Each structure stands twice: as C-alpha cells, then as structure tokens.
Amino acid sequence: MSATREDVGGTPLPPGWAKPAHQPDAFELTTTTFEERAAKTMARPFARGAIANATDHAAALTTARFVGTDHQALREEARRIRAHAIANLPDYLDQWIDQAERKGTIVHYASDESEARRIVAQICTDQQITRVVKSKSMASEEVSLNSALEAVGVDIYETDLGEFVVQAMGDRPGHVIAPILHRTKDEVHELFSAMAGHELPNEAEALTAFAREGLRHAFLTADAGISGGNFLIAETGDVLIVTNEGNGRLTTSLPPIHIALVGIEKVLPRRRDLAVLLPLLTGHGTGQQITTYVSVSAGPRRQGEPDGPEQMHVVLLDAGRSALLGGEFEEALHCIRCGACQNVCPVYRQVGGHAYGWVYGGPIGAVLTPLFRGQEEAGELAQATTLCGACDDVCPVKIPLHDLLLGLRRRSDADGHVPRHEQLAFALWAQVWSRPLLYRATTAVARGSLRTLARDGVVSAKNPLLRRWTAGRDLIVDRRPR
Amino acid sequence: MTDRASFLAAIRSTPRGLDPGLPDRRDAPDAPTQLREGENRADRLQAEAEAASTVVHRVTANDVAATVASVLVETNSQRIALTTDLAPFVEDVQAAMSVAGLTGSIYAEVASNRAQAGALDATVTGCIAAVAASGSIVTSAAGAGRAGALIAPTHICVVRDEQIVGGLHELFDGDVLAEAGSLFALQSGPSRSADIEKVLILGVHGPGNVHLVIVAPD
Ligand code: SF4
Numbered sequence: 001m002s003a004t005r006e007d008v009g010g011t012p013l014p015p016g017w018a019k020p021a022h023q024p025d026a027f028e029l030t031t032t033t034f035e036e037r038a039a040k041t042m043a044r045p046f047a048r049g050a051i052a053n054a055t056d057h058a059a060a061l062t063t064a065r066f067v068g069t070d071h072q073a074l075r076e077e078a079r080r081i082r083a084h085a086i087a088n089l090p091d092y093l094d095q096w097i098d099q100a101e102r103k104g105t106i107v108h109y110a111s112d113e114s115e116a117r118r119i120v121a122q123i124c125t126d127q128q129i130t131r132v133v134k135s136k137s138m139a140s141e142e143v144s145l146n147s148a149l150e151a152v153g154v155d156i157y158e159t160d161l162g163e164f165v166v167q168a169m170g171d172r173p174g175h176v177i178a179p180i181l182h183r184t185k186d187e188v189h190e191l192f193s194a195m196a197g198h199e200l201p202n203e204a205e206a207l208t209a210f211a212r213e214g215l216r217h218a219f220l221t222a223d224a225g226i227s228g229g230n231f232l233i234a235e236t237g238d239v240l241i242v243t244n245e246g247n248g249r250l251t252t253s254l255p256p257i258h259i260a261l262v263g264i265e266k267v268l269p270r271r272r273d274l275a276v277l278l279p280l281l282t283g284h285g286t287g288q289q290i291t292t293y294v295s296v297s298a299g300p301r302r303q304g305e306p307d308g309p310e311q312m313h314v315v316l317l318d319a320g321r322s323a324l325l326g327g328e329f330e331e332a333l334h335c336i337r338c339g340a341c342q343n344v345c346p347v348y349r350q351v352g353g354h355a356y357g358w359v360y361g362g363p364i365g366a367v368l369t370p371l372f373r374g375q376e377e378a379g380e381l382a383q384a385t386t387l388c389g390a391c392d393d394v395c396p397v398k399i400p401l402h403d404l405l406l407g408l409r410r411r412s413d414a415d416g417h418v419p420r421h422e423q424l425a426f427a428l429w430a431q432v433w434s435r436p437l438l439y440r441a442t443t444a445v446a447r448g449s450l451r452t453l454a455r456d457g458v459v460s461a462k463n464p465l466l467r468r469w470t471a472g473r474d475l476i477v478d479r480r481p482r
Numbered sequence: 483m484t485d486r487a488s489f490l491a492a493i494r495s496t497p498r499g500l501d502p503g504l505p506d507r508r509d510a511p512d513a514p515t516q517l518r519e520g521e522n523r524a525d526r527l528q529a530e531a532e533a534a535s536t537v538v539h540r541v542t543a544n545d546v547a548a549t550v551a552s553v554l555v556e557t558n559s560q561r562i563a564l565t566t567d568l569a570p571f572v573e574d575v576q577a578a579m580s581v582a583g584l585t586g587s588i589y590a591e592v593a594s595n596r597a598q599a600g601a602l603d604a605t606v607t608g609c610i611a612a613v614a615a616s617g618s619i620v621t622s623a624a625g626a627g628r629a630g631a632l633i634a635p636t637h638i639c640v641v642r643d644e645q646i647v648g649g650l651h652e653l654f655d656g657d658v659l660a661e662a663g664s665l666f667a668l669q670s671g672p673s674r675s676a677d678i679e680k681v682l683i684l685g686v687h688g689p690g691n692v693h694l695v696i697v698a699p700d
Pocket of ligand 1: 334335336337338339341342394396398399401
C-alpha cells in the first residue's frame, strides 16, 4: 500500500467518533404505506414548516438566476443533450469505458444492486480497507451500500454535513440536496453534544466546526473515499462531482483509493455539454450561479502530481435503468437529480421525502421508485401527486413528469393495484356523474354537508370526518360571510 | 461477475429511443454562466467572485507578493504551503513572506504526508484559468494538486488577466484543460453549507477564507 496510508494508519478518531453509527437501509417501502410514512412527517410541525419555507426559497432563487437569459432555449438544449445521450447510451458508455481505462481507471460492472454491493465489498476486502469516507451518493443509497460494507468490517463516515447528521441519528435523508431539511438545530445540538461528551454551543457555526474537526480526521486517516458521480463524460472518461462543502473533492483526493459508484444514465457526450448542464443543475438545484466545487477526474494520480489516489475504481450501476430504454418511461433517465421538482411539488411540501419510502422523493421519486422497485412495492406512489404539472414547468431538462405519472397510474390500474374501496367509489362516481340530474343533486348534497362541517367557511384540519383530505390542510368550502 | 461485454450487450438489446441529435455548439443559447456583450472579463470575475463571498484584490504584477503576504499576516497563518502553479510569482511571494517573518513550504513536499497537509493554515496557489461569468478559478492536479486549493482554512489564488476566460463555453472549448492531468476543478468561493436550518456557514470542509488576487495586464 502507498506511503500515504502508512503515515496515519491506526490513528484513533476523537472519542465518540470511534465507531460511526449504523444507518438503516431504505426498506420502509415493504412494511409501511405512503400514508403511514407521510403521517410521521406531518406530525412534526417543524419539519413541515421547514420543508415548505426552504423549498419556496429555492424556487424563488432559481427564477431570479435566469433573468435576462433565454432560459427556455437553454432547457430545450439540455433536454436534447440528455435525450441524445440516453438514445445512444451503449455507444457513449463504450466510449467512456475506453477513455477511462486509458487513463488508468479500473471499471466494474454492476447489473443489479446486490452485484454493486458485492463489488465494492470485494474491493474493500482485497485492499484491506477498514475506514471509508463517503461523499453523498444517491446510487449508494439505492443499493444500501453502507450495510454491505459494515458487514465486511468497514467503518463508514458520511462526510456531507447533512448526511453525517442523518447517519449519526440513524435516520434517512429527507431531500435529495438538503438531507436534514426535516431536522432542527436543537436536534443536531443534542446529537453532537452527546458525541462530544460535553455541551456544545447551540449555534450552527459551532456545530459545523465540531463536525468539520472529526470528519477532517476521518479524511486524513481513511483507506478509501467513496463517492457518486453527477456526470460521466464519454469523450474524456471523466467522472464529475459537485459539492458545496468540498467534501466531494477531499474524498477523491486524500485517501489512497477512490471508488465511485455511478448510474449508467449519467453519461454526457462531451465536456462542452457541461456548459449547458452545469448552470441548469445548480440554478435549479440551489439557485447558485455554480456549485462551489466542481471536480472532474479521470484515473488515479499521475507521475509528478503532488497528491491524489493511487487507484481509481468506477462501478457502473444498471439496476433497472436499461430496462427503461426505448420504452414509455425512458425520459425518467434524463433526470440530473437537481431536486427542483421536489421543491415545487405540493404533495412533497406537505409530506417530505421519507413518505416516498425509498431513496428519491417528490415527483421524480414517485416515478423512479415504482420503476426501480416494482409496481407491487411502490405502485401507490403514482397516486401521491395532484397532477398539477408544476414539476413539468420547473424541470431543467424538461422531463414530462406529469405524463410519466399518468402512465404509471394507468399501468397500476391495469395491473389491478387500485385499492378496492377506491375502485368501488370511482365506479359509483362515474355512474352518478354521467347523469346530469344526479350530478347536480350530489354536488348540492356535498356542498350542504361540507357547510355543516365547516366553521366560517373552512373545514378545519382537525376534523375527524374527511380526515384524509384535511390532514395537513384546511378545506375551504365557502368564504362568504353568513 | 458481469463483464464489460455482457453488461453492454444487455443495454444494447433494449429498443432504441428517439434521438433528437446532438445540438450544435454554435447555436448554444445564453446562460447565466456566459459573458454578456461588451462586458469586461476581470470586472465580471470580480463581481461574481464577491457575490460568492470571495475577497478580491486587483493588483499589478509588482504588488502580488506583498498582497499575498499581508493576507497571510491578517489571517494569522503559520503553516503555509505554495503550489508550483504560482509561477512566476513563487520566489517573490517567498521573499515577501520572509520579510513578514513567515516561511512557506512547497505543497508537493507537504502533500506526501496527509497529516501534515491536513494541518496547514493556508495555501497559496495559481490556477490554469478563471471563468469570469461563474466567478470560478480552475485548478489542475498537475498544478495546484487535487487538494492544494481547499485543504487549508485560508486559500489565496493568483490569476493573471490573460488567464481569464469569459464563460463556461470558452473554458470547455479552449485547450487549457488538456494539460490538467488526472483532475481539473472549478472552485467558486468558500466552502459552504446551509444544512442546519438553512443558516449559511462558510468553511465546512474547504476554506472559509478565500482570496482572489487578479493581476492586471502589463
Ligand atoms: S426530474 Fe427534473 S426537476 Fe426533478 S430532480 Fe430530475 S432533473 Fe430535477
């Protein structure tokens, strides 16, 4: 092993940091329903308020960012680049592999989630890796990588501040780019004070400094860094990572081995395509001009370079992606994971990311989860939308999320995955509303009964009747003074 | 284990979706990360860098070393490393530092020991380019190293006027990236996080204190 590794090997981490906490896998889908998971977030007023505020803020910043430019033309350009890359996916992947290998990257192929876990665990065993720093990777969440590595004796440190909190709490990330949107400063304060063994100041700055110090130590002593990848560039064999904290670059720079787990759909043809996609990824994601750190690497450290890993491994992950090619849902693969559709989704804003039960939340989560996990497990997610179309308008690569959701609903209905009481209700409703007289009679009755439930024209969220609709919102029946 | 051939064969066996064709770069639409008509590169770089909380110094070549030294003194930096892409200013900067009572090592010598590199207070680097419209510096593995520009709490980067490109298109179409080595990176201001209740914190894993020294043309 490299000299770098010997220098610091075995250096203990501060007390409280010795063993990272175990983070549960994304398994809730199989044991709970959307409604049950949503209720958990909705029962925490802070989480609901924070999610709505933060998402409002992000949406406003995005709009401001593109003033004075031809935003629509840029989105169309991005859509074409993504559509072209996906339509030619095998060719671009082939080219990427050639280029990456030429630069010394070791490429691995994972057809499914379990193969991805096996490959990374095998690298860790072969290279005697026992401490890993990780920068945020949704792909690794998809395959539940952490558990697989813990099983072979690897300590994993999530280094994104939010992900670190999530890990230490034994929680799951709640938003694709803001993992602890649903958590309060007080909760972080309590957690970090317990880790430190003494009371820390309850300020974001001090709490961040505490995390930085411990994680810096992990960076300096880790045997490997594991990351995801935002894009793969076919022309040059590059893996691109964006972060605001800088943990992505440190992950790929300091430890002697870098392992990136990347979905095959992340391919872009050329570096110059980044000039179109980067401003959209950040502009729609956080509203920034550009993400603070954009790191583009191909292969391990070369002769004469002052630092960098001795080995670079990339694990290409299929896991349900190629099955979407050429089909009704192919456009779901165009997603660049900016999170904008979550921010504008009225359902996400109420229920948060956990309700979607797996890795991805919001409209794209409602699309990807049933596609990757199967209709049986996740078909109900296609119902977790108001079909208002706000997501279509905000998606930087113009994915028709609304159509995809409708398609999934159709598929789910055709498979008979509609709850029985709902089927009955809809059958009855169709019967009644297709007859004008009956229609008028029922709406009059409905209005009348809502008025009796309402106070000052509003059915309160606390009303036990109509609970499913009013949980989380008041139902405005009639604002007219009586 | 799946190998390359069977992995790609599985993907190739799927039906092919609609291909709109790859757009031609010449018709690329405007983006916030492009320079606008008639805009001055150095001015835009300064404005964008400041918007991202970078402290900008506009100096002539003669004043580079003194400016760098004074920032190092102000930030109370003791353990300091310089990267080789700081050329042609390395010797001047070292001289000015010693006048101020500071010494700096060459980053390549420190970097072979992670613990030492991780204990640095400040790094002084050059860059291979700067992007005016995004307020970014571009560093390379061959020059500043992978971590040279973000390992310490204070980072000072020196950029010469002729290194400034207008926007991202100009960066990716040009040839500066060809010699970057195993990594190139765009870096735009201090490391930041708003994870805890959306309060913006600078200096999470990378530097909280970022200075950009823009050197005017001769
Ligand atoms: S579907 Fe579109 S808006 Fe949603 S995360 Fe993906 S790219 Fe962003």
